[in-house]
Amino acid sequence: MPKFDQVLHVRLGSLKEAVTDWGQTYDKLVKLQEKAENGLQVKADKADWEGENAGVTRPFVKKTAKEFGDAAKVADSIRNILRDALAEFKSAKESLEKLIEEAPGKGIRIDPDGVVSYLIHPDRRSKNYNGPKPDQADFDAMRSAIKAAIDKANDADDVASRALRTVVGTDENNFSGTDYDNLKEASKAQDAEDAKEAAKIVKKGDDATPAEIDKLNKYLKDNKGDPYFAERFALEVGPKGSLEYWADMGVPGDGPSRLGIDHRDKLAELQKNWSLTLAAATHSTSPEMEQWKADVIKAGSDPIQSRGAHPYGFQVMSNLMRVGDYDDKFLRNYGNALVVAEDKITHGGSQPPGRAWYQPQQAHLNWIGGGAGQDPMSGFMEALGHNPKASTEFFNSDIDLTPENGKDDKKLNAFDYFSKDRDWPEELNDKGRMSKEPGYDSLGHALESATTGHAYDAPAEGLKDVRTAENAEVMQKVVEYYGSEPKHMHEQPGIDDSLGKMGSAYIDEFNRSLEQENETSKQEMPDSPFGFNDEKGHSRFGGKFDNELLWSRADTLGFLGTVTQSETGHAQLSAAQTVYTTSVMDEVAPKPGSGAARELDLTDAKTTLRIGAETHAIFDQSRMGQIDEDYTKDSDEHKKAVGRTTEWVKFGVGAAAAGGVAALTGGAGGALVPLATETVGGAVVTFLGMEADDIAEKYEEDELLKKKSDDLKDEALGTGKENALMPGQAYARAPGWSKEDANYLEEELTKYVKDSRGHVRDDSLPDPYKPSKK
Structure with missing residues (x-):
């Protein structure tokens, strides 16, 4: 298989000459074929031969004349194969040359062996750097284009080499007569x-x-x-x-x-x-x-x-x-x-x-x-x-x-x-x-x-948010059924991870529903920071949902509360919520450095963080309730399950965000999360770059098993609360704020988030699942 450098530096002059030579050979053989058929064979057919001449010479002459025709077909086929292979190799070479030429303008470097990297690594950029800043999607697109060019050359090489062997044939005494008009x-x-x-x-x-x-x-x-x-x-x-x-x-x-x-x-x-x-x-x-x-x-x-x-x-x-x-x-x-x-x-x-x-x-x-x-x-x-x-x-x-x-x-x-x-x-x-x-x-x-x-x-990386009204129609059925009673999920083993992924894909719409205080209303709150509408304010799910919710608050509480009773569902949705909240902050909060923090309107930012905090509280309370139901209090299994409840943060930090979606590719399994902004900016980038605590070390098994379950739960819920603060912290720490502004924002937003988590105590969450006694 040709490699990057071989395709890029391939010399095609000899191949071009071969195409010309075989074309000339074909022209000569066609003339010889005409002479053989119109001269030699015609005369042999008209000859009044008897005996051996009739039985041997005439078939020999006929076969010889045919061989000229077969030779011409072979020459023509070789010319056609080489001609199309030349075109494919040339196209692949030109594609790589163009990519190399365009790469620096995108802030990308292509090494001699085809490896793609930063032209100037972020760690080595000066403070005044204003050049291109490629993201993961840019790198993926470049790698994909390089691969496509190499694959094109490889396919042409494989087909051409095999075709040439077929054309030549295995009979040393006869031309194959194989006739190919083109490589295809x-x-x-x-x-x-x-x-x-x-x-x-x-x-x-x-x-x-x-x-x-x-x-x-x-x-x-x-x-x-x-x-x-x-x-x-x-x-x-x-x-x-x-x-x-x-x-x-x-x-x-x-x-x-x-x-x-x-x-x-x-x-x-x-x-x-x-x-x-x-x-x-x-x-x-x-x-x-x-x-x-x-x-x-x-x-x-x-x-x-x-x-x-x-x-x-x-x-x-x-x-x-x-x-x-x-x-x-x-x-x-x-x-x-x-x-x-x-x-x-x-x-x-x-x-x-x-x-x-x-x-x-x-x-x-x-x-x-x-x-x-x-x-x-x-x-x-x-x-x-x-x-x-x-x-x-x-x-x-x-x-x-x-x-x-x-x-x-x-x-x-x-x-x-x-x-x-x-x-x-x-x-x-x-x-x-x-x-x-x-x-x-x-x-x-x-x-x-x-x-x-x-x-x-x-593969989650590189996917786009393609949800339609028809997709949402199925999701409405999913939420209605699986959110109506926890047993519907718990009595279908193996479906919880899929429900978690589906919930992650609609986390924006669930946030819209949770903003509504009325549990049965499907009316969107005015000027909501949530949901994805186009430039004219229209929903991707049709005009009906420009101002109407896919689900009521009660529907959302039932579904999210049920799915996060599962360890996998809790991890997936917790990570998705944090990434989504961070993206909304990027979209609706005042841009870092746009003014003195104390004088800025933080209404949308606070609404965003309040709903995020409430949602995490729903998740954490639902999971803790199910752990209490599943395991005996103070048992090793109970403590280990509690200890795992905050590990979701690792999945969020490992997410890749670009083009309006984030891909959670960590231990929670691949999940796609819609973002509120097409351009991934300061808060999201800051959040994804934050180092998560090594929770596995924090809850070392020996220490974990020494604690009482109640103490461990309090500690885990406290850690969950701290983790839910990260979107606000990412916003406050984003480049552009002065130290004074950053400190003010972190203090103000942290207090607001902590106060918001308690609001969920007024909600009716699904009861933990209790298997029926048979």
Whole structure:
């Protein structure tokens, strides 16, 4: 693979000469071909030969004439391949040269090996420095552009080298006659060839060796993201072929299924690569692929016969869509058909889904974590988790349970069914225990994508806030249901982290709701500093929400109070709230140095800090209440749980902020937090640069276990209060204030925050969850 310096300094003169030389060679061979065909071959055909001359000489002359034509095709193909490769290499080289030229103007340095860094590091800038100050988004964009240029050269190099070997052929006595008009055509031919060879391995079934499975994996991996290869592979194997093969792989015995015993990692890799390949294939709208998609759905209700088990097609296919972005329409049609099938085999819900999907001889269909794959809804939820558009539409839809009957109106609400009504079956989880966690974890992933507009596992860095009215519609359902009773979250193991991420993505709207003192009102407070509106004051969620809230204060208290009963939810939302509050301070508080602090209007700043302080109090009280319920007072488990309640600060300090969002990438898991300002300024930067106390050391286990729970709780709540002060401290310490102003602001705002936390005592927070006694 060409490296940065090789692409940048590549000399293309020889390649350009080769293109010219092969063009001239082609012209000469065409003339020789014409002479051979119009002269030599014509005369041989007209000759009145008998005996050996007729049987040997004439075919020899004919074959020789053909060889001139084949030679011309080969020369033309080589010229075309080299010509297009030259263009690609030149384009990649010019792209890198342009990036190097533009980098200093952005405050970025590109080293000889392609490493990106500051042109002048912040620590070495003079006090009067007014040059460009690149942020993380600038560095990410530069690295991405460099990678794109190198990848372009690498792709051209791979396709051209393979195409040239094909053109030359392996027969020393004959020209191959291969004819390529361009590099793209050569690439498609290579894709078709790879797909055919990969399909041959699949069709071997039990006769395939582990080495051949490795080869199959390589074909799928090397062509990852190539839509033409994906389509050819899907069609070569066929809908039933994929289902039957994968079913066989999960049945204990000989053949490829032995991989599950001896080489689980190979099966996990194969499942991921196969899933990515089929996902790419579903985006094709060719008649053949449209039929393939219809046939896969049609086969969903049929048992797939393997060596021993006979799982339904839906059970198999759902495990082949756990990874990758499947086509929107295909997912909608597949999901609707899957729900209809479940309704039928459960006899309208009278039988639990787990029993209905149960097979006497179980096939192990999922190797990448998240259950053994018996419940097809789990894999389908994972597919929705990777396609936000399809997921959003699905959870905002009603599913026709009798599509064959146009007269009745038997429908099922998708959100209600999966979140409220469905009895999710237990599966073997990744810890080796039977649990409903795999299903609810997958449901959470699907809801994350439906509410945030991003795939649930998309790298948080570089993402933008893309929430729409349709996303918010799903989030309203989430808040209404999971905030109505704590048991809805607690009795769905594995969903709390997803609820925390969803809450983080809507932290701005929750702040708007908490500003309203009336618990049932949905009227936005006038001149609110919260929420994101465009320049004309319009909400991203539609005109209705310009002045109306997505949720009442009571709705918000119910949801946030429930989610932060969970340790993970508490950590995620605490970090999100602090980062968001800091960004609002950047947006609405007087700019540092804009006047004497004592004379500035701090109304919006104080409102921002008051709501932030109240929100942290909700979080802390909810978590402490649940700890008291879960663990015996003064037990080691109780003390350790209390000791962990303030560690969220590490996640906030580790956040990366740019372009109107912050990415929490610390121990709380990746979460996206909307910011109140597109330009990340003084307070946010100051906050993210602050060093957090090493809380792990503060609560050393030996010392922690010596204390009484009540004392430890008081100390932890005190630390939580101190941590909630950080947005105000970041504002007061931002560059621009005099020492006197900074001291005044820190004292004034600190007092205000501490007083505000007590306001939550008047709120009705959800009671801690108590498991029902069976």
